[in-house]
Amino acid sequence: MTNNILLIKSKRGQASAPFEVLVAVILMGFVIVAGTWALTNLSQSTCIGDKRQNMSELKEAIKDVVLGSDLTIKNISFDTRPCLNQKFEKITLTKYDSPTKCSAYCGGGENCTLMEYVYDDGKIRKMPIVPICMDLPTSVNFESSESECDVDPEDWEAMDLSASPSPDIKSGKYRLFMKSTGSDSVREMCFLKKV
Numbered sequence: 645m646t647n648n649i650l651l652i653k654s655k656r657g658q659a660s661a662p663f664e665v666l667v668a669v670i671l672m673g674f675v676i677v678a679g680t681w682a683l684t685n686l687s688q689s690t691c692i693g694d695k696r697q698n699m700s701e702l703k704e705a706i707k708d709v710v711l712g713s714d715l716t717i718k719n720i721s722f723d724t725r726p727c728l729n730q731k732f733e734k735i736t737l738t739k740y741d742s743p744t745k746c747s748a749y750c751g752g753g754e755n756c757t758l759m760e761y762v763y764d765d766g767k768i769r770k771m772p773i774v775p776i777c778m779d780l781p782t783s784v785n786f787e788s789s790e791s792e793c794d795v796d797p798e799d800w801e802a803m804d805l806s807a808s809p810s811p812d813i814k815s816g817k818y819r820l821f822m823k824s825t826g827s828d829s830v831r832e833m834c835f836l837k838k839v
Contacts, residue, residue, distance in 0.1 A: 702722055739756070785833070793823060802836055818838070
């Protein structure tokens with residue numbers, strides 16, 4: 645009789661085993677999906693933090709050149725990796741004549757220049773980093789050709805960041821300096837990218 649009871653109990657255990665394995669597999673799959681999602685979000689947040697730091701360093705370099713003497717030259721290595729999708733990401737300097745926008749990001753003014761990191765794939769447009777106010781004087785213009793900056797076009801490409809639309813500031817090596825002009829009212833900056 646006891647052998648029959650043990651046999652019945654062991655058959656019940658065997659019958660519930662596939663169900664327990666199925667539950668374990670489902671739970672393990674959920675843990676793997678949740679873990680992968682968390683790691684992806686953490687990696688993206690870290691990347692955006694690094695990009696914000698790189699943008700701030702570029703802003704400070706531009707400011708040092710603009711506020712420094714005409715002999716100030718900055719060589720910058722702007723190495724930033726894509727955080728979302730490289731094809732749809734852009735970092736630009738954009739001039740605005742909007743007191744509302746300038747007040748929101750720069751604390752006031754009729755016009756301002758903002759450094760913006762924009763992701764736009766045609767369906768979604770977002771700015772993962774709040775635009776950075778450049779605090780540049782309105783009298784600063786960017787040269788548009790290599791000859792005006794007196795550099796070899798085979799080595800350097802002049803970026804006219806005041807053009808509309810503004811060119812994308814991509815990872816690479818840059819040289820920044822102010823060009824000597826006879827006028828105090830307008831100052832010309834050479835923003836050059838290594839070819």
